[in-house]
Amino acid sequence: MSFMQKLMEGHEGGLRHETMTPLQKIAMRFVVIGLLYYGLASLEGMLMRAWEIKPLPFIDETHFFSIMTVHPMVGIFGSSYMIVFGAFLFLVSYLMKKPIYSIKMANLSWMTIAGGTLIMWLAGFLFSYAPLYTLYWPLPVDMEQFSAIGGIVYIVGVVGIMIGTFLFTYNVFKTILYTPEGWEKQPSGDLLKSALGLEGLLNFFRREKKEHLVPLPIAAISRGTIDMGLNAIVISSAGVLILIYMVGTVFGAELKGTWVDALLYKNIFWWGLDLIADGLVLIFVAGTWYLLAMIISGKDLFMQNIARAALFVEMVVSWTVWSHHLMSDQGQSNTLKVLSGEVVTAFELVTQGIAVFITLVTLYRARPLKMTNELKFLLGGILGFMLAVPAGIIQADLGMNRILHNTQWVIGTHVHVAILVGLTMTLYSAIYTLFPILTNGAKLYSQKLADIHFWLHLIGGIGMGAFMGMAGMDGMLRRAIYTNGEYNTYMILAGICGMMIMVAFVIFLYNIIMSIGIKGLIGIYKPAVIDTREPLPAEKES
Amino acid sequence: MADSIDVLFTLKVVYTIYVIIAISLIGWFATRVTRAGSAKGPKPAIFYTYIGVLVVLGTGLHFLTYNLVPWVPIDLNRDKLETHKMYHYTFKDHKIIPKEHPVYVECGKKVVFDVVSEDLTYGFGIFRQNNSMVTQMQVVPGSRNDLMWEFHKNGTYYIRSTEYSGPKGAQMILEDAIVVRGCDEDDHHAMKEGGRG
Numbered sequence A: 001m002s003f004m005q006k007l008m009e010g011h012e013g014g015l016r017h018e019t020m021t022p023l024q025k026i027a028m029r030f031v032v033i034g035l036l037y038y039g040l041a042s043l044e045g046m047l048m049r050a051w052e053i054k055p056l057p058f059i060d061e062t063h064f065f066s067i068m069t070v071h072p073m074v075g076i077f078g079s080s081y082m083i084v085f086g087a088f089l090f091l092v093s094y095l096m097k098k099p100i101y102s103i104k105m106a107n108l109s110w111m112t113i114a115g116g117t118l119i120m121w122l123a124g125f126l127f128s129y130a131p132l133y134t135l136y137w138p139l140p141v142d143m144e145q146f147s148a149i150g151g152i153v154y155i156v157g158v159v160g161i162m163i164g165t166f167l168f169t170y171n172v173f174k175t176i177l178y179t180p181e182g183w184e185k186q187p188s189g190d191l192l193k194s195a196l197g198l199e200g201l202l203n204f205f206r207r208e209k210k211e212h213l214v215p216l217p218i219a220a221i222s223r224g225t226i227d228m229g230l231n232a233i234v235i236s237s238a239g240v241l242i243l244i245y246m247v248g249t250v251f252g253a254e255l256k257g258t259w260v261d262a263l264l265y266k267n268i269f270w271w272g273l274d275l276i277a278d279g280l281v282l283i284f285v286a287g288t289w290y291l292l293a294m295i296i297s298g299k300d301l302f303m304q305n306i307a308r309a310a311l312f313v314e315m316v317v318s319w320t321v322w323s324h325h326l327m328s329d330q331g332q333s334n335t336l337k338v339l340s341g342e343v344v345t346a347f348e349l350v351t352q353g354i355a356v357f358i359t360l361v362t363l364y365r366a367r368p369l370k371m372t373n374e375l376k377f378l379l380g381g382i383l384g385f386m387l388a389v390p391a392g393i394i395q396a397d398l399g400m401n402r403i404l405h406n407t408q409w410v411i412g413t414h415v416h417v418a419i420l421v422g423l424t425m426t427l428y429s430a431i432y433t434l435f436p437i438l439t440n441g442a443k444l445y446s447q448k449l450a451d452i453h454f455w456l457h458l459i460g461g462i463g464m465g466a467f468m469g470m471a472g473m474d475g476m477l478r479r480a481i482y483t484n485g486e487y488n489t490y491m492i493l494a495g496i497c498g499m500m501i502m503v504a505f506v507i508f509l510y511n512i513i514m515s516i517g518i519k520g521l522i523g524i525y526k527p528a529v530i531d532t533r534e535p536l537p538a539e540k541e542s
Numbered sequence B: 001m002a003d004s005i006d007v008l009f010t011l012k013v014v015y016t017i018y019v020i021i022a023i024s025l026i027g028w029f030a031t032r033v034t035r036a037g038s039a040k041g042p043k044p045a046i047f048y049t050y051i052g053v054l055v056v057l058g059t060g061l062h063f064l065t066y067n068l069v070p071w072v073p074i075d076l077n078r079d080k081l082e083t084h085k086m087y088h089y090t091f092k093d094h095k096i097i098p099k100e101h102p103v104y105v106e107c108g109k110k111v112v113f114d115v116v117s118e119d120l121t122y123g124f125g126i127f128r129q130n131n132s133m134v135t136q137m138q139v140v141p142g143s144r145n146d147l148m149w150e151f152h153k154n155g156t157y158y159i160r161s162t163e164y165s166g167p168k169g170a171q172m173i174l175e176d177a178i179v180v181r182g183c184d185e186d187d188h189h190a191m192k193e194g195g196r197g
């Protein structure tokens, strides 16, 4: 078979998209777009990496910061959200052994998030809108630095993403709770209690324990989804507020300096944002680890009940930790700094530590295991959080925050290690696990390429975090410009590591495209031939 | 008395050791999990001890820094402590406007930097000549931004905004803003070339 033929048809027959159910296709649509957006986030990351070594002549300072504004949004919403949504919509239906509530809603969800991300990205690319994702008041409405039209386009994009998020949230909960046609009436109240963890909480006080109605990964998905919904409300409200100011400016009404208290706004904003960073990311990741550990080991989870309880605690913790972002804000009360910023945040070490322990023991009890791609990437993901969570706990300390806040330590050692090593490697593990299930058995083109992808990504991810962290400890700020080569050694080393991550991704993408073929790839976006809301084709289920 | 250089050096050493341990642990696990062995899990006591250790580490860090890092108790109790001198700064239009420049700070005295922003959210950071950070706080418009500090080494420090306030604010620097004198020890990283701070 020639290279071109293989590229078109895929490996060993590639992906036969006509055999796929609508839900399999939807999950793949989410994942493919999520991966492409990941590529875009990496490319932007590399542009910034290069710029931080030496400013690139074709990118001016304003545009540098507009790249920095859209880069995490593309990475988190365009990529992580998309991959997670695709996987979870499929898994909720698959694990509950129930048809998905609405195929239409699921399709609308990926379209709005993909479209919203593109519109938001255009605000940066075309209009250089650059308030950064933290949107500290009144920067997003500073019309001396940004154009109102750029801001409006940005918010329209974010609204699209949030609409997609609400649709996903609704579809997930409806699928768990509804009664499909012809089925016996489902106990939706009890299902909801079990999904949210209330049953587990009540069990604590009951002599006769009630059994859990939803599997553990569904409990994780539900609890993370609650945080996601709450976050979408906060971000949408901030969006509406900014939009009012922007539209006011367009119509000549100057609202600057009115209404909004910057510190209160910052508190509300971080409360909402932490529902992602410290809520759904950690909860979804723990849930995904548990699921992957059970699939890889073929065994029940070690200490199931503790795992469920920890997921519940994690959700409550995520509602109360926001003050760790305001440790260097002198207007913030000391009580909040100590209680919410230091003490409650410390419990993230405990809940994430529990997830690490339970996952590793579950795997260990199933020895000997084969070192598959799923297992390899799962261990990489666990390592990522083992490194990034303590880094976060360290910076959530009144003494350390004074000298680490807004430095490259925060964004390198904590954020990028958590996202690139912890989250992304967990997602790669999930992708390798779901790949044969979603494609009805398509074969991977090259194991050697998968291995290279693994090592380049792992070393690049940890290395980039390490060199950014060292620069941070030597005083290098994040979101700042240094033109005299002050931190060039670190930045060149971080650049080399960033390049490894980027090359790893290109290799992975090539491997996947060669596996499913261009025809298969295009087929994912064609309407499904099979008309069902079940997750798998009929003959596969039996 | 410990300064940011000492604290960050300790962090570098401790965190590097931790990273090596974590990587080795996962590496060890990866080799062991592929070999045959007992299917038994650890005893519950091990699990609960591990949780106990995490709780102690997570919360213990804060007790440790409260007692070892000098600026933590000062910051938490600054309302009750006597201020030797107060220095005022205004941040406006991406500029740092000092009331006095430079300010001469006496060694070992509690001074307060009181900063007002008239437009955006900024940051107030004090840096040595080698660009390492001494301390910082956020500067939020309409809010109280007061940082109490004690210097124990001679040196000349510059102020830089540590918070993003738009592309125009990416390099907001006030050179040679703070001169500390009267200490027995020099801050080697904060000395202007060829002379004392």
Ligand code: HEM
Pocket: A038, A041, A042, A043, A044, A045, A046, A048, A049, A052, A068, A069, A071, A072, A074, A075, A076, A079, A080, A132, A133, A134, A411, A415, A416, A419, A420, A477, A478, A479, A480, A498, A499, A501, A502
């Ligand atoms: C090859 C991959 C990547 C590289 C090389 C990279 C590089 C960078 C660089 C250079 C910065 C600016 C740091 C600064 O000076 O402040 C940055 C910021 C950031 N990146 Fe990445 N990045 C990558 C992937 C990602 C992904 C996938 C995500 C999210 C899913 C992400 C999230 C963020 C966030 C949240 C920021 C902070 C932006 C801000 O300060 O407003 N990065 N990244």
